[in-house]
Amino acid sequence: MKVISTQLYNQNYSANRKSYNSKNTTAPQFTGKYDQFTEWIANNYYKRFYNSKFAKSFINNTKGKKWNNMTTHMSALGSTLISGMYIVRTLQNDKLDVEKRKTLALNDLMVWALSTLGAYFMDAKLGNWWNGVTTRFTANYLMDNKKAKRVRTLGDWDPANINDMMNNWHEKVNARIDKINEAIKSPDYKGARKPLEKVEAAAYKNVRDFNLDVLKNRKLTTLIDGMGVLKSLFVFGMVYRYIVPVLVMKPANMIGNYYHKKQAEKAQAAQEAQQAK
Amino acid sequence: MKIDSIKNYPAGYVSQTNKLKHDYEHEKHGAGMHRENESVNRGYYGSFTGKEKAAVNVGNNFVNKTFRSNWFQKLLHVFEEKTVVASTLVALIVAGVARPATNLVMAGKEDREDSIYAASHAISSAIIGFIVSSIVMAPFDKAFRKIKEDPKKYLQGLEELLDVKEIGKRKLEKSVPYKKISKVAQMIPDTLILGVPKAMLTIALIPPILKYVFHLEKGKHKAPQGPDANPDKQKYVEKLIKAPTLKAFKGGDK
Numbered sequence: 001m002k003v004i005s006t007q008l009y010n011q012n013y014s015a016n017r018k019s020y021n022s023k024n025t026t027a028p029q030f031t032g033k034y035d036q037f038t039e040w041i042a043n044n045y046y047k048r049f050y051n052s053k054f055a056k057s058f059i060n061n062t063k064g065k066k067w068n069n070m071t072t073h074m075s076a077l078g079s080t081l082i083s084g085m086y087i088v089r090t091l092q093n094d095k096l097d098v099e100k101r102k103t104l105a106l107n108d109l110m111v112w113a114l115s116t117l118g119a120y121f122m123d124a125k126l127g128n129w130w131n132g133v134t135t136r137f138t139a140n141y142l143m144d145n146k147k148a149k150r151v152r153t154l155g156d157w158d159p160a161n162i163n164d165m166m167n168n169w170h171e172k173v174n175a176r177i178d179k180i181n182e183a184i185k186s187p188d189y190k191g192a193r194k195p196l197e198k199v200e201a202a203a204y205k206n207v208r209d210f211n212l213d214v215l216k217n218r219k220l221t222t223l224i225d226g227m228g229v230l231k232s233l234f235v236f237g238m239v240y241r242y243i244v245p246v247l248v249m250k251p252a253n254m255i256g257n258y259y260h261k262k263q264a265e266k267a268q269a270a271q272e273a274q275q276a277k
Numbered sequence: 278m279k280i281d282s283i284k285n286y287p288a289g290y291v292s293q294t295n296k297l298k299h300d301y302e303h304e305k306h307g308a309g310m311h312r313e314n315e316s317v318n319r320g321y322y323g324s325f326t327g328k329e330k331a332a333v334n335v336g337n338n339f340v341n342k343t344f345r346s347n348w349f350q351k352l353l354h355v356f357e358e359k360t361v362v363a364s365t366l367v368a369l370i371v372a373g374v375a376r377p378a379t380n381l382v383m384a385g386k387e388d389r390e391d392s393i394y395a396a397s398h399a400i401s402s403a404i405i406g407f408i409v410s411s412i413v414m415a416p417f418d419k420a421f422r423k424i425k426e427d428p429k430k431y432l433q434g435l436e437e438l439l440d441v442k443e444i445g446k447r448k449l450e451k452s453v454p455y456k457k458i459s460k461v462a463q464m465i466p467d468t469l470i471l472g473v474p475k476a477m478l479t480i481a482l483i484p485p486i487l488k489y490v491f492h493l494e495k496g497k498h499k500a501p502q503g504p505d506a507n508p509d510k511q512k513y514v515e516k517l518i519k520a521p522t523l524k525a526f527k528g529g530d531k
Contacts, residue, residue, distance in 0.1 A: 034416070041420035047431045049462045050424075058461065059438060059454045068453060070460035071360065078468040082476075139333040140344035160332040212451050221450050226353030229360055237367035246379050 071229050072123050075236040076116055083112035111244060119239040123232055131206055134227045135162060138207045141220060148217040166204040169214055174198045358425075359418045360460065361467040365403075365410040373403025397493050401486040405479045410467065413475065417466050421459075 049055060067073070090096075090105045142149050142159035149157060154172050157165055165172075177196045183189055204210035208224045211217055335341055343349050356363040377396030384392035424431050425446070432444050439455045441448040449455045467475070487493045 034419075038416045038419040038423065041416055042423045042431060045417070045466070046420055046424050046462055049465075050432055050435060050458065055458050055462075056438060059458055062457060067457060070457045071464075074461060074464040074468055075364065078464075078472065081468065081472065085473075136333050136335075136341075137344045139335050140341050141350075143335050144345050158332075160335045162333055163331070216447070218446070218450070222357050223350055223353045225456075226355075226357035229356040229363065230353065233356065233360070233364050233367045237364070237371045241368060241372040242376050242379075246376055246383075250380075250383060 069123070069228065069232060071232040072120065072236065075233065076119065079116065079236070079240050080112065083108060111249065114248070115240045115244045118244065119236045122239060123235045126231060126235065130227070130231045134224055135207045137227055138162060138211070138220065138224060141223065145217075145220075148215060148220055150215050154214070162207065166207065166210045169204075169210070170199050170201045358422060359414065360463050361414045362407075362411050362418070364467075365407040369403040369407045373400045394493055397487055397491040398483060401483050401490070402479055405482045405486065406475070409475050409478055413471055414467065417463075421463055
């Protein structure tokens with residue numbers, strides 16, 4: 001029986017993809033130059049970046065788990081830069097009087113602070129729930145991609161029971177190893193004679209690690225990582241661009257306008273009363 | 278595979294299982310693995326409760342059909358490998374569709390025209406942002422894919438920094454430092470370098486989009502401002518038009 005390892009499967013997958021991409025090339029000359037350009041970027045941007053002092057310093061100073069989700073931090077950094085630019089431009093706007101500039105700049109600052117805190121809070125709060133969603137996605141992926149289930153090693157298991165498999169995979173593997181070791185003792189057996197060592201018990205906390213160590217499907221790793229990025233980008237996008245500007249700022253402006261109107265009415269009434277005296 | 282047929286088991290199966298054992302042991306003692314109390318979590322996702330979890334829902338409902346669809350899996354691929362483009366796609370959905378729609382629904386009669394203009398502006402801005410990012414970031418994303426597919430060529434010598442025994446595709450997948458610095462490398466061109474030129478290009482392209490796509494021009498959507506908007510002058514013009522002298526006047530060729 002021919003054994004197809006996951007690695008071999010993934011190699012075939014990427015080779016097929018490369019060949020598919022090359023078959024779809026309509027303008028080879030352009031593709032060649034474009035490829036040279038991307039090679040130049042790989043060498044002059046990415047390679048230099050990974051080798052830079054910044055990368056070294058960054059890695060050494062961000063060892064805590066709170067730094068693991070860089071998508072959120074980069075999204076926050078981008079928004080901070082844009083908000084900072086708006087605040088500086090507002091403060092430098094000669095068409096507005098000084099008090100108005102300060103009020104608007106403070107408003108921008110408050111919106112940025114509220115959005116950033118809100119986005120980090122929501123992203124953290126959704127963490128465990130999203131972990132479950134990612135597990136559900138993985139189970140569905142495995143339903144359609146039987147090779148990714150690693151049936152030859154784990155047996156034909158139901159992806160609906162992926163949580164059970166993440167905790168007890170070693171029992172299944174060891175049960176199979178026991179049977180193989182029994183079989184090896186048989187005089188009829190013609191394969192390798194060295195008995196297999198059992199694997200150690202280990203429960204996986206998340207499906208990404210389970211896939212990396214046990215299923216070893218590269219495409220699935222990319223998709224699981226994509227799920228994490230999807231969550232973070234949507235949370236930050238929703239908070240910065242929708243929840244705060246629409247659902248918070250609009251009612252806040254309405255309340256502010258109402259308050260200003262009432263204040264103006266009071267001031268006018270006071271002025272009229274003073275004039276009457 | 279039926280375990281009963283173990284008598285006829287080829288050596289391949291044995292070596293495959295050995296490989297699993299070998300790989301697992303290697304990872305356990307190797308870089309990037311944080312093993313505590315016989316449980317594994319490299320820290321990307323939420324905390325582990327330790328409770329027995331129920332079977333996962335893989336039934337034939339909308340969510341599961343979406344998860345299994347090709348378009349969703351392609352979308353996840355875009356989110357991981359083309360994160361900047363994905364962020365502009367999110368902006369397109371949130372700021373280009375959801376926000377204008379909500380603003381239009383919430384708009385009163387007096388500010389309806391302003392809301393339509395603001396919505397058109399937001400949609401144009403989101404579309405331009407998405408298109409510009411897709412074009413500008415395409416070579417960067419392809420270059421990153423080269424790094425990912427052939428890391429030995431570009432990242433040789435960074436084993437210690439990236440906390441791996443040797444540079445390789447599978448080894449790097451488990452490296453937390455590699456994952457972190459890669460996301461920074463992917464997003465920095467847009468965040469720090471191309472952000473301002475992209476914003477300027479977007480600002481420059483918004484007026485023509487508004488004019489030729491939405492047939493809107495800056496200032497034209499509003500009520501006339503300045504001296505023409507003076508109510509006294511308007512009343513004077515209306516009076517003049519209704520004046521008997523003007524009514525008696527007949528222009529044109531006789």
